[in-house]
Amino acid sequence: MPFLELDNLTKQYGHLYAVENVSLTVEQGEFISLLGPSGCGKTTTLQMIAGFVEATAGAIRLQGRDITHAPANSRGLGIVFQSYALFPHMTVAGNVSFGLEMQKVSKAERARRVDHALTLVHLDAYADRYPRELSGGQRQRVALARALVIQPPLLLLDEPLSNLDAKLREAMQFELRNIQQQVGTTTIMVTHDQAEAFSVSDRVVVMQSGKVMQIDTPYQVYEHPATDFISRFVGKTNMIPSAPGHPQRHIRPEKLRLVAAGSGRVNATVAERFFLGSQWFYHLTSDLGELTVTIPNDGSAPQAPGTVVGVQWDEANMRTLAEGRA
Amino acid sequence: MPRNGALALTFNALVVVFMLAPLVIVCLVAFTPENTLSLPGWSWSLRWFEKVFHHPDFMTSFVNSLWLASTSATLSVALAVPSAMAITRGEFRGRGALEALFLSPLVIPHLVLGVALLQLFSHIGATGSFFWLMLAHVLIITPYAMRLLISAMTGYDRTVEHAALSLGASRWTMFVRVTLPMILPGVTGGWLLCFINSFDELTMSIFITAPSTITLPVRMYMYATESIDPMMAAVSALIVALTATTALILDRIYGLDRVLVGQR
């Protein structure tokens, strides 16, 4: 019996399918990301699991119990909202303690668990502050502590890092993963950011137009995307034309190498060059069409625009996608 | 920040003088020792205030007004909270029309409401009833509470309520522990605004008060049309003081600029 099971979960608004036949099984302790562009149905799926949106069809089973139509306040799930949704009129401790009060946990026990949860997110010194006195990252951690303190079977994260600036977001990604592994709570995160999904998840569910397109480990999703769309959504890609009737072929920019003109598989002219710090980014024009290539900045001199270079790759890195599946 | 020129500052000073002059003169004349409306020179006196406190009609009306304003403000807020809640979060037919109806007393002249209610009261024999007078006040002050509460309720993050539900709170607990505290400034601000508006109301009340229920503004209006002596100034000065105090509290609780200027 899987820990969490979504069975053909569907949400329909009029004639529009926001979520269509989404099926997914999650094992205990797993960290799953729902990844996709906005409007792909990932948030609606999360809200159906949380109980804020009623499923039109299908079932949600948690530990074997059907919770599809259970009221939100009886599910006992931990949720971190995109806006954090902290109670502005309660202190940090008050926020974290709220869920325990609802469970009628004794006062002494509450104090102990609140303290423990705040220590977990490194906010034990901030218990008496109010949310408005905290930074974005701190609020985010209060929201996490508040969700975890009730020891939920399942933790739901709705774009938890999207309101943080880039640097903090990266740091929080790792912290989130560390905390999740410490407490071992099964977690489902919604995000539109592939880097975020890849760095923290055990498995990624890629969604598009309300449907699940691929469920795989981050590495598999990146290296073996099931569709054109996924290939482009999770990274940059070069489409290599093939003979008519043959499937489309793809290769990622970092799998291409620049070699001396004539010694590669094809010759190309450098059209544009951008410096990204750790790497160089080239736009090339070739007989195969436009190519993008990223080359690690190993200290050697870059190619100047206008130079003719050779482009080399390993055939093993070339991906073939079934046509028409985009 | 661009700066204002001398001309602009003079203009502003004149407007300020214009706005404050009638209030200042009322407060000054209240302290006159003379029997006529005159500015106190070197000698100031509290005799007219004393006279107010010993004037049974004014005192009765003052108590009437206080009582009327507090009961009607309370009832008005009690009606406005659920209605504003339904209007801001409900998805039902006629929501816009309902909101327009609840705000409509703002665009109906109080005079018209006064004569209309006078007729209703004489039909149903409610003339002289404090209860019906209070209902009339509730009608005209509810839009103020409604407007404030609607803006307070639209301006806040509903996911906070979802958070409470996800943590196991019942709907009622959610309302009491999360929703209500968050809209509390709007509720108290609305109450005070209702209180002031009810306390000041003249035009409608003059038609529907009976000798036993005469409110302070009506009493003052009648007094002023017959005789003018410094006692009127003393009553007015007291009202200015009372209003200023309420305004200060209102400012502390909700922000006077938000109450007066509004957000929508």
Place this chain on the structure above:
Amino acid sequence: MMAAAKKFSPVWLTLPSLALFLVMLMTPLTLTLLLSFNEYDNMKGAVGGFTLDHYWKVISDGFYLEIFWRTLKIGLLTTLICVVVGVPEAYILSRMNRPWRSLFLMIVLTPLLVSVVVRTFGWSMLLGFEGPINQLFVALGWGKSRLLYTEGAVIAALVHVMLPFMIIPVWTSLQKLDPQVEQAALSFGASRLTAITRVVLPQIMPGILSGGLIVFGLAASSFAIPGLLGGRRLKMVATTVYDQYLHELNWPMGASIAVILLLANLVVMLTCHRVVEGQYRRRLG
């Protein structure tokens, strides 16, 4: 949309308010409308039946026409002065620095909370024969003049009471204005005045219009000010209705004037609301 919201149908929450508005607003207004068509007998008062006499009298009798004309004139003049004073004042306030801005805004707006009777009484003292304004005139060598019980006195007090209602919407639309837009205009070489008339003024026009409407509506139906500062001679619509109801006891006549006042108010409010919404919603969002 939400499961929670679906189970929670909120219409019933408005029922208590709805009941109040039905009993205290709809019913009495309907009664008054019906009353305005009742026949009137000098001895017996309203005697039922159906007649348009009262309305006919209002539009044909010089006495009532003069009152409506005076009300219209005073209302328009008050509105005009409020625009001319309130718009620059709101603009000046919005250009002030922090502590002064809120201080002066409060000084200008808080009189709104003080009873109209008190403020009118203040004006009657200011404008009195021995009052400070006349004393100023004497000091300037102009001699005393009768200021009370004139249209000027009524308009002065009306402007005092209405000015906040003008400043508030203009201030609100000024707040929404991006100050850099005005700076952009200046950067193209526009003069201060051009920047104000071509860039600022068009953007705050909805505020000016809605402020003007509120002021006109309130001024035209004002009661206490003409009652106390206009004396017996200077009747306006509201004071006339009062007389009809409480002195002449001709309720049907008073009712028809009140109905006309209400309709005029609603028509002005709604048409201009339409204009403001339609013209500016699209352009200014």
